[in-house]
Amino acid sequence: MELTYSDYLDKILGGWIGKCAGGAIGARFEGNKSWIEIAPEEMFPEVMPPNDDLDLQILWLKVLEEKGAAITSDDMAQAWLEGCWYPFNEYGIFRQNWQLGIHPPMSGRYANQFWETGEGCPIRSEIWGYAFPGAPDLAAYYASLDGTLDHTEQSVGAEMMLAAMASMAFFVPDVRRLTEMFIHYLPEASPIERMTRAAFDLYDRGVPLRKARERIMLMAGYPEACDSQINIPFTFLGLLYGEGDIVETMLTALRCGYDTDCTLATAAALVGQILGASRIPESIKRAVGEELVMGIQYTRPEMTISALARDTARMGVLLSEQSETGVVIVGAPVFEPLPEVEVTPAISIEYDDLPAAAPGDIVGITVVIEGAKGRVATLAVPEGWTAIPAQFAVDCDSLAKQVLLCADAEATVWPKRHLFKVRVDDCDPYAFGIAGADLWALLGVGYDAVPPEGDIVAEQRRFNQHYISLKREYLAEPVTDIVAKFADMSERLGMPALVPSYEREVDPSVAVGLRGPLVAYLARTVISPDERDVFIGVGNTDGYRLWVNGELVGEANETVWWTPFNGQHAAHFVAGDNEIVLKMMRPRDEVQFTLAIREDNRASDTPFAKGFNAADWCVDLADRVPGK
Numbered sequence: 001m002e003l004t005y006s007d008y009l010d011k012i013l014g015g016w017i018g019k020c021a022g023g024a025i026g027a028r029f030e031g032n033k034s035w036i037e038i039a040p041e042e043m044f045p046e047v048m049p050p051n052d053d054l055d056l057q058i059l060w061l062k063v064l065e066e067k068g069a070a071i072t073s074d075d076m077a078q079a080w081l082e083g084c085w086y087p088f089n090e091y092g093i094f095r096q097n098w099q100l101g102i103h104p105p106m107s108g109r110y111a112n113q114f115w116e117t118g119e120g121c122p123i124r125s126e127i128w129g130y131a132f133p134g135a136p137d138l139a140a141y142y143a144s145l146d147g148t149l150d151h152t153e154q155s156v157g158a159e160m161m162l163a164a165m166a167s168m169a170f171f172v173p174d175v176r177r178l179t180e181m182f183i184h185y186l187p188e189a190s191p192i193e194r195m196t197r198a199a200f201d202l203y204d205r206g207v208p209l210r211k212a213r214e215r216i217m218l219m220a221g222y223p224e225a226c227d228s229q230i231n232i233p234f235t236f237l238g239l240l241y242g243e244g245d246i247v248e249t250m251l252t253a254l255r256c257g258y259d260t261d262c263t264l265a266t267a268a269a270l271v272g273q274i275l276g277a278s279r280i281p282e283s284i285k286r287a288v289g290e291e292l293v294m295g296i297q298y299t300r301p302e303m304t305i306s307a308l309a310r311d312t313a314r315m316g317v318l319l320s321e322q323s324e325t326g327v328v329i330v331g332a333p334v335f336e337p338l339p340e341v342e343v344t345p346a347i348s349i350e351y352d353d354l355p356a357a358a359p360g361d362i363v364g365i366t367v368v369i370e371g372a373k374g375r376v377a378t379l380a381v382p383e384g385w386t387a388i389p390a391q392f393a394v395d396c397d398s399l400a401k402q403v404l405l406c407a408d409a410e411a412t413v414w415p416k417r418h419l420f421k422v423r424v425d426d427c428d429p430y431a432f433g434i435a436g437a438d439l440w441a442l443l444g445v446g447y448d449a450v451p452p453e454g455d456i457v458a459e460q461r462r463f464n465q466h467y468i469s470l471k472r473e474y475l476a477e478p479v480t481d482i483v484a485k486f487a488d489m490s491e492r493l494g495m496p497a498l499v500p501s502y503e504r505e506v507d508p509s510v511a512v513g514l515r516g517p518l519v520a521y522l523a524r525t526v527i528s529p530d531e532r533d534v535f536i537g538v539g540n541t542d543g544y545r546l547w548v549n550g551e552l553v554g555e556a557n558e559t560v561w562w563t564p565f566n567g568q569h570a571a572h573f574v575a576g577d578n579e580i581v582l583k584m585m586r587p588r589d590e591v592q593f594t595l596a597i598r599e600d601n602r603a604s605d606t607p608f609a610k611g612f613n614a615a616d617w618c619v620d621l622a623d624r625v626p627g628k
Contacts, residue, residue, distance in 0.1 A: 001134045001171060001326065001328070002326070002327075002328045002329075002330050003133055003134065003170055003171070003330065004330050004331055004544070005317070005329050005330060005331040005332040005333070006050075006333075007170075007276070007311070008170060008265070008313055008316065008329055009134060009309060009313045010276040010277050010278050010355075011169070011273045011274070011276045011308035011442065012130050012309045012312050012313050013276075013277035013305070014168070014273050014274075014275050014276040014277040014278075014280055014305065014317075015126055015269045015270070015272050015273035015284060016054075016126075016269070016270035016272075016273040016279055016305050016308055016309050016312075017267075017272050017277055017284065017288055017305060018246060018269040018270070018271055018273065018280070018417075018566060018580040019053060019054055019126060019265050019266075019268065019270070019272070019366060020048070020050070020051065020054065020126075020265075020288045021044075021265075021268050021284050021287065021288050022250050022253075022261070022263075022268035022269065022295075022304060023049075023051035023052070023053050023054060023117050023262075023264065023265040024044060024045060024048050024049060024261075024265070024287075025043045025044060025045075025153055025254065025260075025261075025264055026250075026253075026260035026261035026262070026263065026264035027045070027049045027051065027164075027260075027261040028045060028235065028258075028444075029257070029260040029261075029573065030225070030226075030259060030260050030261045030262075030371050031225040031258075031259070032174065032225075032257050032258075032260065032562075032572075033225055033257045033258055034249045034257055035213075035255055035256075035257065036254050036256075036257050036260070037256055039256060039363065040247055040251065040252070040593065041312075041409075043250070044287040045253070047127050047285060047303060048161070048288070048289065048291065048293045049289030049293065049295075049612050050089075050092075050293050050294050050296075051265065051293070051295070052086055052123070053123040053124070053189065053261065053265045054265070054294075055243065055260055055267070055294050056080070056084060056085075056086075056124050057124050057126060057127040058294065058298070058300065058308065059076075059079050059080065059083050059084055059296065059298055060076060060079075060124070060127050060128075060146065060578065061131075061308075061311065061312060061315065061393050062079065062083070062298065062300075062382045063075050063076055063079050063094070063129060064127075064131060064319070064409070064442065065311075065315065065338075066579055068318070068319065068338040068339070068341060068468050069215060069322050069323055070147070070341045070446070070537070071142065072145065072247055072437055073104035073105070073145040073148060073149060074103060074104070074172060075101070075313070075323070075474060076145065076146060076149060076327055076362055077094075077098050077103070077104060077107070077149055077436045080149070081095065081099075081147065082267075082297075083296060083297050083298035084296040084297065085296060085299065086295075086296065086615075087609050087614060087615060087616045087617075088162075088347060088613050088614065089118055089138055089226065089228070089613070090108075090112060090115035090116065090118040090120050090150040090151060090535070091120060091144075091242050091458030091535075092148035092598075092613070092616060092617060093107075093111060093112045093115060093150060093241070093413075093440075093617075093618070094107050094108065094149050094332040094482060095471055095616055096111070096616065096617040097112075097435075098355050098618055099109055099360050099417070099619045100355075100416070100417050100433045100434075100435045100619055101417065101418075101419045101420070101431055101432045101433020101434070102223075102432070102433055102435065103348070103349065103354050103432060103555060104145070104357055104427055105148035106151055106351055107148070107150065108147070108148045108150045108151045108152055108156070108202070109152050109444060109565040109597075110147055110354065110355055110435070110436075110503065110504045111357070112120060112150070112152070112334070112412050113503070113564075114224070114539075114562075114563055115150075115220075115564075116151055116152040116154075116562050117151070117152070117154045117192075117228050117229050118150070118151060118154065118226055118228060118586065119225075119226045119227060119228045119231045119232075119262045120150060120151065120155070120226070121143075121147035121149075121150065121151045121156060121159045121228075122147075122155055122158040122159045122162055122228050122231075122232060122262075122266065123156050123265060123266060124143075124146055124147075124261045124264070124332060125143055125158075125159045125162035125163040125166060125266070125359060126142070126162075126273075126354035127161075127164070127579065128142045128143045128163035128166070128167070128527075129163045129164065129166020129167040129168075129169070129313070130166060130251075130273075130312050130313075130316060131312065131315045131316050131321070132167050132170075132316070132320075132325065132624060133170045133316050133320065133325075133327055133329070134168065134169060134170060134171055134325060134326070134327035135167055135320075135323065135325035135327060135356065136163075136164035136165075136167040136168050137164070137324075137536075138165035138353065138377055138380075139163040139164050139166065140160035140161070140163050140164045140182070140185060140399075141160075143159040143160045143162075143163035143164075143580030144156055144159070144160055145184060146159065147159040148528065150257075150428055151228075151437055151529050153190070153337075154186070154187055154190050154191070154192045154228060154229060154491050155192075155228040156209065157185045157186045157187050157190075157192070157193075157226050157527030158185075158186060158192060158232045160182075160185040161179075161182045161183060161185040161186055162169075162270075163264065164181070164268065165178040165179065165181075165182050165614075166183065166184065166270065166273060169274055170379070174566070175239050175240070175244075175270065175271075175274075175554040176200070176240075179196075179236070181183070183196065183197070183535050187457075188215045189371050191219075191220040191222075191229045192228060192229045192233070193231055194219065194220060194231035194529055195216050195219055195220055195230070195232075196232055196236055196375075198215065198216055198233065198234070199216065199233045199234075199237050199240060199626075200214065200240065202215060202216070203237070203240040203241060204273055204519075208396065209237065209252060209255060209256075209515050210242050210255070211448075212237060212241075213234070213237065213255075213256050214612040215339045216230070216233050216234075216237075217230070217608055218389075218401075218571055219247060219523075222497045223561060224563070225258050225259055226242075226258075226259045226262070226347040226524065227259075228365065230258055231259045231262055231263050233365050234253060234256040234263050235253060235262075235263045235266050236262070236265060236267075237252065237253065237256055238250065238252045238253025238254075238256070238267040239253075239270065239271070240315050240564075241266050242267065242271070243276070244271060245271075246271045246272060246275065246280060246281070246283070246284060247376065247541040249267050249268060249271050249362070250264045250267065250268050250585050253267045256472055259265065259314075263541075269378075272360025272417050274557070276391070277309075280571055280611075281288070282428070288305070289305075290305055290306060291303065291304065291305075292304055292305055292307070294470075296443070304372075313332075316329065317329050317335060318335055318337065318338050319338075319356065322338060339361075341363070341512045343371070344371075344427055344428070345369055345370065345371045345372035345375070345394075345424045346368075346370040346371055346446075347367070347368070347369050347370075347422050347424065347430035347483070347540060347599075348368045348430075349365050349366070349367060349422075349432045350365065350368060350400075351363070351364075351365055351366070352364035352365065352366070354503065355433070355434055355435060356434060356435040356436070356502040356503065357395070357405075357418075357434050357435075357437060357502075358406075358407070358436075358437040358439060358498075358500040359407055359409050359410070359411040359414055359504075359625055360407060361437075361538065362404055362405065362406050362407070363404075363409050364402065364403075364404055364405070365402075365403050365404075365405060365406045365407075365432055366400050366401065366402055366403070367379070367395050367401045367403055367422055368398070368399070369398075369399045369401070369422075369424060370397065370398045370399075370401050371397065372394045372399075372425075372427075373394055373395065373396060373397050374394065374395075375393075375394050375402070375424050375425045376391060376392070376393055376394070376424070376425060377391065377392055377393075377394055377422060377423070377424050378390065378391045378422070378423050379391070379403060379420065379421070379422055380421040380422075380423065381420055381467070382410050382419055382420065382421065384406075384407065384408035384441060385406065385407055385408065385418065385420075385611065386403055386406045386408075387400075387403055387406075387420075387573070388403065388404045388406065394424065395586060396418055403418060404468050405420070406435065410628070411628070412624070412626055412628040413538070413540060413622050413623070413624060413625065414436045414437070414439055414528065414622060414623045414624075414625055415622040416435060416436045416618070416619050416621050416622060416623075417433060417435070417619050417620065418433055418434045418435070418436055419431055419432070419433050419438065420432055420433065420434070421447065422608070434573060435502075436471060436622070436623065437500040437501055437502045437623075438500070438501035438524060438595075439490075439498065439499075439500055439501075439524060439623040439624075439625055439626060440498070440499040440500070440506060440522040440524050440582075440626075441482065441497060441498065441499070441510065441522060441523045441524070441626035441627075442453060442471045442484040442486070442489050442493075442497035442499050442508055442520065442521075443475065443482065443485040443486060443489055443500070443521040443522060443523055443581075444474065444475050444485060444488075444520075444521045445508065445512055445514065445518045445519065445520050445521070446468070446470070446472075446474025446475070446519045446521075447466040447467065447468050447474075447475075447514075447516070447517055447518045447519065448466065448467040448468065448472070449466060449467075450462060450467070451465070451467050452467065452469075465516070466516045466518070467517060468517045468518060468519050468585060468586075468587060470519075470543040470544075470545065470555075470557045470583075470585055472519075474519050475521050477545070477547075477583070478547050478550050478552065478562060478581065479521055479523070479547070479581050479583075480550075480578060481523075481566055482510060482523045482581070485521075485626060486626050487627070488489045490627065493511060493588070495511075496626070497511050497626075498511065498626055499522060500625070501595075503594075504539075504564075504594040504595060504596045505593065506522060506584060506593045506594065506595055507584065507587065507593070508520035508584065509589075511517045515589055516588075516589070517587045517588065518585065518586050519583060519584065519585055520525070520582075520583075520584045521581065521582070521583055521588070522565070522581070522582045522584065523579060523581045523582070523626075524579075524580045524592050524623060525577050525579055525580075525623065525624035525626075526578045526580060526597070526621050526622070526623060526624075527576060527577055527578070527621060527622040527623070527624060528573040528576065528578055528620075528621055529575065529620055530570075530573075530575050531573065531575045531601070532573050532599070533570065533571070533573075533600035533602075533603065534570075534572075534573055534597050534598060534618065535567045535568055535569065535570055535571075535581075535597070535598040535599070535600050535601050535612045535615065536553065536554065536567075536568075536570075536596070536597055536598075536600065537564055537565035537567070537568055537594075537595070537596045537598055537612070538554060538556075538566060538568075538593075538594070538595055539562050539563055539564040539592065539593065539594035539595070540556060540558075540560065540561060540566050540567060540584065540591050540593050540594075541559065541562045541567060541591045541593065542558070542559055542560075542585040542587055542591055542593075542594075543555075543556055543557040543585040543586075543587060544556055544567075544582060544584050544593070545582070545583040546580070546582055547579075547582075548571040548572070548573075548578060548579070548580055548581075549572075549573075549574070549578055549579055550579070551571075553569045553570065553571045554567050554569035557572055557585075559587075562592040562594075564567070564594055564596070565612065565613070568612045570600060577624060580595075582595065595612050596617060597617070597621065598612065598615050598618060598620045599615040599617075599618055600615065600617040601614065601618050
């Protein structure tokens with residue numbers, strides 16, 4: 001296939017202009033889940049805001065310029081830690097996991113139950129399509145390396161689909177045809193796939209936009225404003241009902257609400273690419289301007305949208321040659337070739353299950369080594385661990401070696417971060433990690449076998465129910481004598497009353513099989529290396545009370561849908577031991593409860609955003625092992 005350089009550059013510029021326009025228009029409505037109507041003259045804010053939809057893609061362009069087609073997920077992960085401070089939602093989970101030594105794709109899955117389907121990776125798709133024109137499979141492949149940093153199948157599939165669409169939009173300027181070609185990247189029968197197909201069906205049947213939006217919500221809608229399962233279908237509503245008009249496309253996507261900066265930016269980027277910058281209305285180009293507004297640390301030598309398009313086109317020309325895609329870009333300037341990348345043995349780790357452990361656990365991994373035949377691999381372990389085997393010969397070009405990592409059952413202190421290293425002879429080591437489980441001591445459980453006096457309805461159910469109340473103190477509150485109560489509970493159970501938490505979950509049924517309503521009291525001794533302020537994020541479905549070092553820092557008496565931080569509580573840690581005590585309501589057998597600790601950056605001198613969702617999760621803490 002042939003593509004003239006002038007058309008190629010024009011379409012890339014059109015895509016980036018559309019991306020900037022949609023992000024700017026949608027930014028002030030982000031998270032608004034209502035029906036949003038504005039006039040065209042009201043679209044743009046007075047000042048163009050930064051846009052995370054674009055920022056990370058600019059960072060990926062930097063990595064492409066340094067690594068070329070040899071770019072890996074780990075390259076992107078390292079660049080993110082160095083050049084992008086964003087710790088929000090799934091971004092924060094990725095940052096935590098990478099600092100724990102957990103590589104992609106596990107970094108997108110571990111402890112990410114709520115945000116694994118977030119909108120954060122589908123919005124990063126364009127760079128891969130622009131850099132690999134006419135090579136949709138390659139664009140989708142690199143999109144998968146990107147998406148698995150912080151997401152799983154549904155979101156990653158959406159990024160792969162959109163990247164492939166952008167790759168072929170240089171040659172197939174038709175949204176419907178592009179979608180038909182690449183919708184197979186969405187997991188079959190998943191909510192995102194079913195609702196995306198429904199968007200096309202509803203449009204084809206002439207269903208008005210507002211009713212189409214409602215129908216999609218009723219199919220499998222999702223309460224989280226920034227989730228891909230609902231925002232990708234809304235993006236396609238914008239594309240379909242916008243009918244190729246970039247202004248109407250953005251206004252249509254905006255009407256649907258939810259993650260509006262993302263839906264508008266993705267839809268407008270595709271329409272802008274198909275049109276090319278030369279055919280985008282002057283009013284849009286004027287409003288967007290030339291300045292490349294970014295919200296991360298990394299900046300480019302020329303901070304203009306035109307320079308970004310030119311640099312993207314340069315990469316596309318060079319990568320088309322390097323990757324032998326079969327696409328010829330005619331009339332391109334002669335560019336300085338990409339730097340040579342040193343070839344070293346490729347090492348990766350696959351976990352048999354979760355990359356987390358409590359004392360005494362065994363974690364199975366597979367060490368994958370390529371390009372090191374005839375060499376010897378050695379596995380270095382942190383204190384308190386044993387590897388079986390710890391050394392082995394690489395006897396083939398691509399070796400997959402099963403290894404067992406055994407955690408010391410007699411450990412008295414259990415860090416959150418456990419880092420291992422695989423070294424092949426004298427090459428640089430490959431570091432990876434196992435997360436230390438949170439260790440809760442169960443102190444007691446309580447319930448009332450008879451109903452509260454005077455409660456007629458409860459009295460009618462007394463044969464079938466137990467009863468609980470947040471107000472009732474089943475243990476004296478605040479709870480003291482933690483060690484003694486843990487020992488007593490262990491004796492009553494006939495085993496250590498230990499409740500390990502591998503993905504922030506707190507589940508007393510690990511130790512207690514009592515069914516029906518109960519109140520559980522649990523405690524953790526968290527060791528902090530220094531004095532600090534923290535946030536404690538509580539994900540609850542029912543009521544709780546939370547104490548830190550004897551002070552009540554949080555309380556809720558509610559029944560809610562679980563999210564990871566329904567509760568956000570400020571607390572102060574001293575250097576050394578800090579006692580967290582939780583009173584947890586469990587009115588039925590199945591509940592969800594999570595607890596995680598985040599930095600409190602409100603008093604810091606950081607120039608970035610501050611507050612609960614704008615700080616990293618703490619990875620330098622440790623738990624004191626109960627009973628040791």
